[in-house]
Amino acid sequence: MEVDEWHAPRVLLTVDLVILTLRGSRLHVLLVRRGIEPYQGEMALPGGFLRDAEEGIAEAAHRELAEEAGLDAASLHLERSGVYDDPGRDPRDRVISVAYLAIAPRLPEPVAGTDAAGACWTPVDDVLTGHVKLAFDHRQIVEDGVERARAKLECSSLATAFCGETFTISDLQQVYEAVWGIRLDPRNFYRKVQQVQDFIIAAGPLRKTEHGRPARLFRAGPGRALHPSMLRPAAPVTEEGDDDER
Structure with a gap:
């Protein structure tokens, strides 16, 4: 009996970047306006495909941040935060994305480049509530990145x-x-x-x-890991407390 020859499926790899900072008293995420299809003109996370078979995933993340938003990734601590592999997440092809997270103070205004038509800091609340719509599955990636950042403040x-x-x-x-x-x-x-x-x-x-x-x-202080951890309360306060000790 003949056996069909097996061929590896075509799978493409991208990186997506969740860059968070505080501006004023609100948490913001870096977004770009897509200059190409699919989702041309819509907001999305900075990122893109690996350039070639020789480029590492982390290297691609640093390059895309510089190319799409004009930010120097060397000054940020990028950590891998998740893998997104839903077969229908990208209308172009079977695309798997590796997400990276960075949260840092005093980041400058971004400058759009390559295939981004614009770049800006956007309040995270506007994304999480759906007021600002994101392309692909980027809202889920932002949600996961924000939760990871919140957990980092605990520990x-x-x-x-x-x-x-x-x-x-x-x-x-x-x-x-x-x-x-x-x-x-x-x-x-x-x-x-x-x-x-x-x-x-x-x-x-x-x-x-x-x-x-x-x-x-x-x-x-000199500590980097918190002992004990600063755990989030189960419910937020509803009234102003006494701030004599602040």
Whole structure:
């Protein structure tokens, strides 16, 4: 009996980049406006196909970030955050995407290039609520990336990177609120932060707040992993707490 010769299926590989930063008091994600089909004119994550068989996946991620948004990926810590392989996710062909995540402070305005018609920072809430529509399955990739970033704030000292050299507990709380997307009780937050070993260290004199009350100043401590972790509350607060200790 003859056996049909087996042929490997045609599968293409892309990278998609979830780049997050804080602008004002809101978490933003980097998006580009597609300049080519499919989904021409629609918003999407920066990314694209591997250039050739010699290019590594991480190398492609760095290249696409520079080409599509004009950002220097060498200054970011890109970590692989997921693989997306639904057979119908791309109308062009069978395409598998490897997603990368970076969350960093003080990122510059992006500059569109190559096949992107525009690039901008967009509030994450606008994407998660569907107010801003994304091409392909990029909304799911953003959702997964944001959840991963939120988890990083629970177990690492990443939040201090978004504060100045010295900061108040209130400043730090605002970072957690922006990334987690919830309001926190000031007293509970203060108590939790003080329980974490080597997270923050007292620094300098008191600083006056807009309410006229002095606030203690801190700087980032030597710890990178938080012990115990800063776990998200089961439910956000509904009323303002007392901020005397902030």
